[in-house]
Amino acid sequence: MARATRRPALTTVATSPDVRRAVLDGALAIIATSGADAVSMRDVARRAGVSHQAPYHYFGDRAGIFAAICEEGFTRFADEFEATLNSTSDPARDCLRTYVTFATNNVGHYRVMFRPDISGTSTHEQARRAGDRAFAALLDLAERVSPGNGASDNPLMLPITLWSMAHGLSTLLMDGPLLAKIPADMPSDALISQFTDFATRSLDVQFNR
Amino acid sequence: MARATRRPALTTVATSPDVRRAVLDGALAIIATSGADAVSMRDVARRAGVSHQAPYHYFGDRAGIFAAICEEGFTRFADEFEATLNSTSDPARDCLRTYVTFATNNVGHYRVMFRPDISGTSTHEQARRAGDRAFAALLDLAERVSPGNGASDNPLMLPITLWSMAHGLSTLLMDGPLLAKIPADMPSDALISQFTDFATRSLDVQFNR
DNA sequence: CAATCTGTCTTGACATTGTCAAGTCGTGCG
DNA sequence: CGCACGACTTGACAATGTCAAGACAGATTG
Numbered sequence: 001m002a003r004a005t006r007r008p009a010l011t012t013v014a015t016s017p018d019v020r021r022a023v024l025d026g027a028l029a030i031i032a033t034s035g036a037d038a039v040s041m042r043d044v045a046r047r048a049g050v051s052h053q054a055p056y057h058y059f060g061d062r063a064g065i066f067a068a069i070c071e072e073g074f075t076r077f078a079d080e081f082e083a084t085l086n087s088t089s090d091p092a093r094d095c096l097r098t099y100v101t102f103a104t105n106n107v108g109h110y111r112v113m114f115r116p117d118i119s120g121t122s123t124h125e126q127a128r129r130a131g132d133r134a135f136a137a138l139l140d141l142a143e144r145v146s147p148g149n150g151a152s153d154n155p156l157m158l159p160i161t162l163w164s165m166a167h168g169l170s171t172l173l174m175d176g177p178l179l180a181k182i183p184a185d186m187p188s189d190a191l192i193s194q195f196t197d198f199a200t201r202s203l204d205v206q207f208n209r
Numbered sequence: 210m211a212r213a214t215r216r217p218a219l220t221t222v223a224t225s226p227d228v229r230r231a232v233l234d235g236a237l238a239i240i241a242t243s244g245a246d247a248v249s250m251r252d253v254a255r256r257a258g259v260s261h262q263a264p265y266h267y268f269g270d271r272a273g274i275f276a277a278i279c280e281e282g283f284t285r286f287a288d289e290f291e292a293t294l295n296s297t298s299d300p301a302r303d304c305l306r307t308y309v310t311f312a313t314n315n316v317g318h319y320r321v322m323f324r325p326d327i328s329g330t331s332t333h334e335q336a337r338r339a340g341d342r343a344f345a346a347l348l349d350l351a352e353r354v355s356p357g358n359g360a361s362d363n364p365l366m367l368p369i370t371l372w373s374m375a376h377g378l379s380t381l382l383m384d385g386p387l388l389a390k391i392p393a394d395m396p397s398d399a400l401i402s403q404f405t406d407f408a409t410r411s412l413d414v415q416f417n418r
Numbered sequence: 419c420a421a422t423c424t425g426t427c428t429t430g431a432c433a434t435t436g437t438c439a440a441g442t443c444g445t446g447c448g
Numbered sequence: 449c450g451c452a453c454g455a456c457t458t459g460a461c462a463a464t465g466t467c468a469a470g471a472c473a474g475a476t477t478g
Binding site: 035038161191194204205 | 243244245246247323324325326327344363365366369370372373374375376377378380381384390391400403404407408410411412413414
């Protein structure tokens with residue numbers, strides 16, 4: 001019907017002001033529920049109500065979508081992390097909490113950010129820069145927590161430890177193997193609090209605050 | 210040539226006693242270098258020198274390959290972990306080290322084990338059981354480290370903390386964002402040692418050994 | 419010894435995917 | 449009025465995962 005005049009083929013949804021956003025959100029939803037492997041160009045295009053080639057216009061290729069997600073994720077993350085750091089009196093505890101909360105609230109972004117094979121940090125300049133900014137924020141936290149660099153003579157030891165704990169808990173929560181082991185009546189929110197308390201106290205011995 | 214008599218089409222490599230092993234090893238090599246997304250049925254078949262359908266005989270489908278890798282990984286991991294636990298006088302330090310070393314030495318396996326969308330722990334019974342055994346070993350470690358459950362009233366807090374630190378460092382090392390930040394002259398082996406020392410000391414405050 | 423079964427593969431086909439190439443169409447601008 | 453440009457579209461193409469249907473060597477059975 002109405003093929004002669006060559007109208008937009010998909011009259012219902014198409015030509016929204018930001019197809020770009022729709023593509024990104026569609027991809028993020030798929031990543032969060034089914035993993036990045038499940039993202040198909042044609043599938044996200046269908047979800048956005050556009051042709052299978054429309055996403056290419058904005059992102060170039062599949063890797064471009066992931067790079068855009070990665071950049072957005074690292075930028076939002078750095079924003080939240082820096083905001084916490086600039087307004088807390090207990091940096092270790094509050095930043096750990098911000099970190100884990102960000103990860104569990106932005107599973108789609110986080111999954112891409114820490115999958116180097118798809119993150120685009122090595123191929124897409126903007127994604128790399130956003131990642132670097134996030135890493136700088138982490139170093140700021142370590143310096144704030146222990147200006148003298150704690151008990152270790154390796155200046156990276158404290159940042160790595162903080163990062164490992166936060167990243168470790170985040171991925172364990174996100175990827176399920178931990179949640180499956182936890183009693184159902186314990187909300188993950190409470191678990192995060194307990195963990196950050198426990199972790200903060202554990203680290204105390206390495207740097208006398 | 211020689212098509213008439215219907216001989217094996219690939220005379221050079223084919224019909225080795227264990228195509229199964231070749232398929233698994235091919236897949237693992239791809240996963241370790243390019244990620245699990247890059248694993249293609251037809252590619253691993255080509256590497257193993259067999260037809261594109263041979264892997265299906267052993268694994269059913271793509272997910273079957275991942276499930277087999279996952280099971281093998283968790284089994285080996287539990288073996289190593291238990292062995293360390295049964296022969297150490299410093300369980301926290303040595304098991305942390307065993308954990309991280311296993312991960313970095315078995316990147317292909319580890320990547321699959323902790324990607325629930327492909328690990329098969331929810332669909333393949335044997336993969337699930339192997340995972341449960343590994344988790345039980347972790348609980349053993351926590352009990353050994355702190356029989357009274359440390360300073361927390363949540364019995365999972367110590368296992369989760371140990372796991373988060375080990376898993377966090379492992380994935381950060383494996384997936385690159387950390388290695389890229391570390392001075393080139395520091396071998397990751399030394400880093401692991403420093404980390405386990407630092408982490409062990411950090412945890413000391415929560416449980417007086 | 420012939421027939422049958424079974425494990426280990428193989429070739430063939432199909433729908434679906436990522437991506438290249440080449441339009442189409444409205445909108446602004448000279 | 450013409451025409452370049454952005455935002456798409458339709459149309460290919462090779463490669464992929466998987467279903468179906470053999471092929472064939474060796475063991476089992478009559």
